[in-house]
Amino acid sequence: MAFINKENIEENDYQAPGEARTLLTISGDNAKIEGKFVVSKSIEIDCEVSGELEIDGELVIKKDGHVNADVKTITAQVIGKYEGNMEAADSVEIKENGLVNGNIKTDSLIINKGGIFSGNVTRINAKQIEPEAEQEEPEPAEEDEDEVNLDDQQDDYSQDLEI
Numbered sequence: 001m002a003f004i005n006k007e008n009i010e011e012n013d014y015q016a017p018g019e020a021r022t023l024l025t026i027s028g029d030n031a032k033i034e035g036k037f038v039v040s041k042s043i044e045i046d047c048e049v050s051g052e053l054e055i056d057g058e059l060v061i062k063k064d065g066h067v068n069a070d071v072k073t074i075t076a077q078v079i080g081k082y083e084g085n086m087e088a089a090d091s092v093e094i095k096e097n098g099l100v101n102g103n104i105k106t107d108s109l110i111i112n113k114g115g116i117f118s119g120n121v122t123r124i125n126a127k128q129i130e131p132e133a134e135q136e137e138p139e140p141a142e143e144d145e146d147e148v149n150l151d152d153q154q155d156d157y158s159q160d161l162e163i
Helices: none
Strands: 002-005 023-039 042-055 058-061 066-078 081-094 099-111 116-123 156-162
Parallel strands (some): 023 042, 042 058, 042 066, 058 066, 066 081, 081 099, 099 116
Antiparallel strands (some): 002 023
């Protein structure tokens, strides 16, 4: 199993504690890791990972990657396999050979031809992911009977998609 920080791949120096990494890659034949991971930027996974992932950037599940975890991220690309509950502030993309089985909350879900999704999708926007304590409740506006405010609505889809 290998943990590679692509930012310093040519240097032998280690980063000081507290400094953000550009990208962390986890790969290895038959490697299995388990636990709670908090990643400051982005991560690529090319092995089996289970537990919890909190990522302040992009999650990429590579071709040989299999993630069985609850994930909170900004964006995600699934080329391998993902099982669990995912919350992505921006977007989730299931690539041609990607397989997702679980629930996704995101602003944008893209399923490429050949990608497989089985589960529930809830459309959210970035404001809904912020901690509730930081959100201020807007004053209710008076609306005409014929007016509908679509910004406050969520779309729930419960179906299996196979492309």
